[in-house]
Every structure is written in C-alpha cells, then in structure tokens.
Amino acid sequence: MxxxxxxxxxxxxxxxxxxxxxxxxxxxxxxxxxxxxxxxxxxxxxxxxxxxxxxxxxxxxxxxxxxxxxxxxxxxxxxxxxxxxxxxxxxxxxxxxxxxxxxxxxxxxxxxxxxxxxxxxxxxxxxxxxxxxxxxxxxxxxxxxxxxxxxxxxxxxxxxxxxxxxxxxxxxxxxxxxxxxxxxxxxxxxxxxxxxxxxxxxxxxxxxxxxxxxxxxxxxxxxxxxxxxxxxxxxxxxxxxxxxxxxxxxxxxxxxxxxxxxxxxxxxATFDWSDIGSWKAVSDMDAEADDAGNRVRGQAVIVESENCYIQSDSRMVAAVGVKDLVIVDTGDAVLVADRNRAQQVKLVVDRLRATNHQSATFHTTVHRPWGSYTILEDADDCKVKRLTVKPGHVLSLQLHNKRSEHWTVVHGTAKVRIGEKEFLLNANESAYIPMNTVHRLENPTDRDIHLIEVQCGDYFGEDDIVRLEDRYGRVKAKA
Missing domain, CATH: 3.90.550.10 (Spore Coat Polysaccharide Biosynthesis Protein SpsA; Chain A)
Structure with missing residues (x-):
C-alpha cells in the first residue's frame, strides 16, 4: 500500500x-x-x-x-x-x-x-x-x-x-x-x-x-x-x-x-523540479517574459527596464530605467532586491523579527479557522477590520477587557449574541459590543458573510481576547 x-x-x-x-x-x-x-x-x-x-x-x-x-x-x-x-x-x-x-x-x-x-x-x-x-x-x-x-x-x-x-x-x-x-x-x-x-x-x-x-x-x-x-x-x-x-x-x-x-x-529523477527557494527562482518560472526579459504579475508600467520581476497584489507599480530587480508589493510591504541577491531576503525577516514587527508573521489579511479578516486601518484610537465568515462557522464566545466593538454587516445575515441577547443582523445593520461583554458571531447561512468591525479603546492586540468557548480548540487569549 x-x-x-x-x-x-x-x-x-x-x-x-x-x-x-x-x-x-x-x-x-x-x-x-x-x-x-x-x-x-x-x-x-x-x-x-x-x-x-x-x-x-x-x-x-x-x-x-x-x-x-x-x-x-x-x-x-x-x-x-x-x-x-x-x-x-x-x-x-x-x-x-x-x-x-x-x-x-x-x-x-x-x-x-x-x-x-x-x-x-x-x-x-x-x-x-x-x-x-x-x-x-x-x-x-x-x-x-x-x-x-x-x-x-x-x-x-x-x-x-x-x-x-x-x-x-x-x-x-x-x-x-x-x-x-x-x-x-x-x-x-x-x-x-x-x-x-x-x-x-x-x-x-x-x-x-x-x-x-x-x-x-x-x-x-x-x-x-x-x-x-x-x-x-x-x-x-x-x-x-x-x-x-x-x-x-x-x-x-x-x-x-x-x-x-x-x-x-x-x-x-526524470521529472522537472524546483524548490522555489528564492525570488530569483520565482522570477525564472512565473509569468511570460517580454522582449526585455521582464515578467509581471499584477499591474505594472515598465519603462526602459530589463530582466525585472514585478508582482503586485493590488497597486500599480512603475519601474523606470532599472534592471535585474525583484519588486514585490503585497499592500502592507514592498520588497526591492537585486535578482542575484534574492537569497538575502531572509536577512530582512531576521531584522523584522528582532524588532517584533508584525509583517514578519502576518499579512493584512489573516486567516482564521472560521474565515479571515483584513486590517483596513490600525491607528492609535481605533482599529478597523473587514471580516469574512464561512458558512456554518462561528467565532469563539469571548470578551475584551480593553476595547469595545461595532459590527456592521455588509453582505449576508449573521447570528449575533451580545450578553444574554441573541438576534439576526442583516446587511446594512449594526450592533455595538461594550467592553467586558460576552459576545459571539455565527454564520447560519450557506454563503460567506462579510462585515466591518470597528474597535475602539486604548489597546487592540489580539491577546485582548478572553475565550469562554471555542469550536476550534484554541487556547485562551490566542487569536
């Protein structure tokens, strides 16, 4: 077998x-x-x-x-x-x-x-x-x-x-x-x-x-x-x-x-193989090259540039008069590197980790067992996320000691518990969750639901989550 x-x-x-x-x-x-x-x-x-x-x-x-x-x-x-x-x-x-x-x-x-x-x-x-x-x-x-x-x-x-x-x-x-x-x-x-x-x-x-x-x-x-x-x-x-x-x-x-x-x-082996161990390896195999050897994934304008690889998730990238570069834009971080020194990217990560910078670990979109959230704004006085909750999934029963939250459904219907009250929240409807209040959100439908979460307070770390029940076996205070 x-x-x-x-x-x-x-x-x-x-x-x-x-x-x-x-x-x-x-x-x-x-x-x-x-x-x-x-x-x-x-x-x-x-x-x-x-x-x-x-x-x-x-x-x-x-x-x-x-x-x-x-x-x-x-x-x-x-x-x-x-x-x-x-x-x-x-x-x-x-x-x-x-x-x-x-x-x-x-x-x-x-x-x-x-x-x-x-x-x-x-x-x-x-x-x-x-x-x-x-x-x-x-x-x-x-x-x-x-x-x-x-x-x-x-x-x-x-x-x-x-x-x-x-x-x-x-x-x-x-x-x-x-x-x-x-x-x-x-x-x-x-x-x-x-x-x-x-x-x-x-x-x-x-x-x-x-x-x-x-x-x-x-x-x-x-x-x-x-x-x-x-x-x-x-x-x-x-x-x-x-x-x-x-x-x-x-x-x-x-x-x-x-x-x-x-x-x-x-x-x-008689088969082809790559461990895609660097951005140079990615640039050699991903996307079609133009006459100047440039390869692009996403949106880019290239002027008098040669042998560059450009990848952008959403924003327009312009390259003028450069050659042999890797340019990668993920929305929250931009990498610009010599193609022939792409192995040294890990040194960037070492420095980010040394300062506990979040971009070494997470993207602006973070995946969770119930779906994902995307950080739209992260300021001193508020944090704004767009949440996507998969059909049949539910966030943990939890409370926060240092922040309140506002939920606004933009697509679908959510089942919400705030304190002892449970109710349905439809598109274009909002709910307020005070600090230190038990709450939970569930998707009882067969389609993804999307909502905007606005957090207000003086601390927005993911460790300000006290879990009381969790379907996915996550430990207390871990996102």
Whole structure:
C-alpha cells in the first residue's frame, strides 16, 4: 500500500513578503492560482492506492490546509488524516511519527512516499513513473531518496554521489551525501555526472524506516514512540502533546537516518523540479517574459527596464530605467532586491523579527479557522477590520477587557449574541459590543458573510481576547 505523506510548514523567510510565518510557502499561489500545497496534494492523490494521504503540519496551519484540500475535486477529507505539530520541529520527528502512525493504521508493509509541500513539479507522468520505481526499491527494503540531475553548479543544495546500480531494480546505491559545496566544487560535481541534487523527497516501507531509526538514532525513535503512544487511537486530527513533542531531538531525517543507514538508494529523477527557494527562482518560472526579459504579475508600467520581476497584489507599480530587480508589493510591504541577491531576503525577516514587527508573521489579511479578516486601518484610537465568515462557522464566545466593538454587516445575515441577547443582523445593520461583554458571531447561512468591525479603546492586540468557548480548540487569549 503506497501512502503519500505531505510535510507542510515553513518559516516564511526566503519568499517574504508573500510568504510569512503565519502563511508560509506551501500556501503561496502561483500564476495559475493554485498553491504549492494544492499541487502537492494533486501529485499525492494520483499515486495513493486508495485516496489516503497523510499530512504532517503545524497546528496553526490545520484549518488553512483543510480549506486547500477541500477545493480539490478528487479529495475525500475522510481519507486525509492529519498529524499536528504543536511547534516547529525538523523533518526526522515528523517522518518517524508518520511511520509509526502508518504502522498502526496500515500495517508493516505500508510504503511511505514523503513529499515536502513546497516543491514545484510540472511533469506529473514522469513523477509518477519515478515514484513507482522508488516504491519497488522500498518494497525490497531500501530507504530511497530522489536525486535531481543538476542543471547548473548550484551552491545552495546538498548533493548525493551516486554509487553502483542495484541489481534487478531501477536505482543506484547512495555513495555519499554531500553538504552544500562552494562554486568550484559544485562545478566539478556537475562535470562528473556522478552527482545529483538532494531533493528532500523519500520513499520507504514504514517498518524499514523504524528499524533503521532504532539503529541510527535511538533517541529520536524513543521520543517519537512516547509522543505517538500518548495519542494512539485518537481520531484525526491528531494533535501531539507539546511537552512530549518538544522532547524529540531537532534533527533532519537526512542526518538522523539517511546518511547513517546501510541500505540507502537514490532514484535519479526524470521529472522537472524546483524548490522555489528564492525570488530569483520565482522570477525564472512565473509569468511570460517580454522582449526585455521582464515578467509581471499584477499591474505594472515598465519603462526602459530589463530582466525585472514585478508582482503586485493590488497597486500599480512603475519601474523606470532599472534592471535585474525583484519588486514585490503585497499592500502592507514592498520588497526591492537585486535578482542575484534574492537569497538575502531572509536577512530582512531576521531584522523584522528582532524588532517584533508584525509583517514578519502576518499579512493584512489573516486567516482564521472560521474565515479571515483584513486590517483596513490600525491607528492609535481605533482599529478597523473587514471580516469574512464561512458558512456554518462561528467565532469563539469571548470578551475584551480593553476595547469595545461595532459590527456592521455588509453582505449576508449573521447570528449575533451580545450578553444574554441573541438576534439576526442583516446587511446594512449594526450592533455595538461594550467592553467586558460576552459576545459571539455565527454564520447560519450557506454563503460567506462579510462585515466591518470597528474597535475602539486604548489597546487592540489580539491577546485582548478572553475565550469562554471555542469550536476550534484554541487556547485562551490566542487569536
């Protein structure tokens, strides 16, 4: 049984300001309107034997991920179980926990196909053929990784030196895993033809992975067993206990297992691949180039400029007499960078985080389990949001100690509770919620409702929320 495992998350650093920690790269939409996560699910569903796809992701991304999955016409949400991490961790804990879950639910011969959710692969037929080659190796007990044939001497990827062909199977033994090289070394790797890029995708039987972990990283497997045992038998989504989860070593599957295990194979990929690791990578593949090499998503006026990439969500961007720039405007932040120094964008995020600037984490539009809100104004004396509440969803029963709120419905009908009173609020009607008053808003209809929320007071932080009841299991004082 082939069980695809999607690993989804990220720090939101390399593709800021579109990717942020609350909305990392897997949710980023490409020019065709699809997210990288959606495309990964599509690949996984094509290979799953019965439509089952296991996802390991952060707790904060669960509802956003479910919404992405629900949009796929072939996805059966009942066959898409989730393992939810309470905090960021490396890939070894995620993959080992997925293997333990698969052993329990699918049996020892379940073959896992591990797919990061932030890769772009266009040739789906070639990918499926290579995945089947890897699955055949996995059934023979090999731990398999996918190697990408280098197209240039890349210094930002790890490499795999390929060893001898495996008799009777379509793959090569791994000679060695190699760290990111300098330019000269990378050039020699490409020239030799013996090296491939390490893609970070894997295939192995669940029992073989666990057996290898027992030998190569007993601390990882012991901590994972304790974490898994505490939630064994729980229905999806399975949210691991924070203390037990954080007891796991913070280590990648490459270091913990793949580089130390005895039977490790590589399948040289025949499919195209990109991890879209920088804005330069995005600019090379997203949108059509004009005669001067400029690519545009959104609205832009370009005058005597060359080899620029411009992306704007809403505003007009003008570029005059410039070349080799990346310009990205998300409404609340603008990035201007040399295309050839796009990897340094993460230094911008480091500085924003050092000052606790909100733009390192959130967009002006923030996604919540019940829908989303967009900040229209954030001043010292008021904060204005536009809320969208999905059909059948409800905000938590809550109160605020430091602000009052005014709700005005602009589209649809909301069910509102203020204090002990419940009533319907229709389009062009308003309600006032005094400070320290219990309140809740619900969408009882089958269409989105939209409303404007005006907050008044002397503090508007999201931590001024005292939750009394919450359908989505969020903790007190967390938005």
């Amino acid at each position: 082939l069980v695809p495992v999607i690993l989804s998350g990220g720090a939101g650093t390399r593709l800021w300001p579109v990717s942020r920690s609350a909305y990392p790269k897997p949710f980023m939409r490409l020019g065709d309107g699809q997210s990288l996560l959606y495309k990964t699910l599509d690949r996984a569903l094509r290979l799953s034997d019965d439509g089952t796809v296991l996802t390991v992701t952060g707790r904060d991304y669960y509802f956003l991920t479910r919404d992405e999955y629900a949009a796929h016409p072939d996805a059966d949400l009942d066959k898409l179980p989730f393992l939810l991490e309470p905090a960021g961790r490396n890939t070894a804990p995620a993959v080992v926990l997925a293997a333990l879950h698969a052993l329990e639910q699918c049996g020892p011969d379940a073959t896992l196909l591990v797919l990061p959710a932030d890769h772009l692969i266009r040739d789906l037929d070639a990918f499926a053929a290579d995945a089947r080659r890897a699955a055949a190796l996995a059934q023979d007990g090999w731990l398999v990784t996918f190697g990408i044939r280098p197209t240039h001497p890349e210094t930002g990827f790890g490499y795999i030196r390929m060893g001898a062909a495996i008799e009777g199977l379509d793959g090569r033994a791994v000679g060695a895993f190699v760290e990111k090289p300098n330019r000269e070394t990378a050039e020699s790797y490409v020239a030799s033809g013996d090296y491939v890029w390490n893609s970070g995708m894997f295939c192995f039987r669940a029992d073989a992975l666990v057996a290898a972990a027992e030998v190569t990283c007993p601390d990882v497997i012991a901590a994972a067993r304790a974490c898994h045992a505490s939630e064994s038998g729980q229905a999806s989504p399975i949210e691991f206990a924070r203390e037990l989860f954080l007891a796991q070593p913070d280590i990648s599957i490459d270091y913990a297992i793949m580089e130390r295990a005895p039977r490790v194979a590589v399948v040289p």
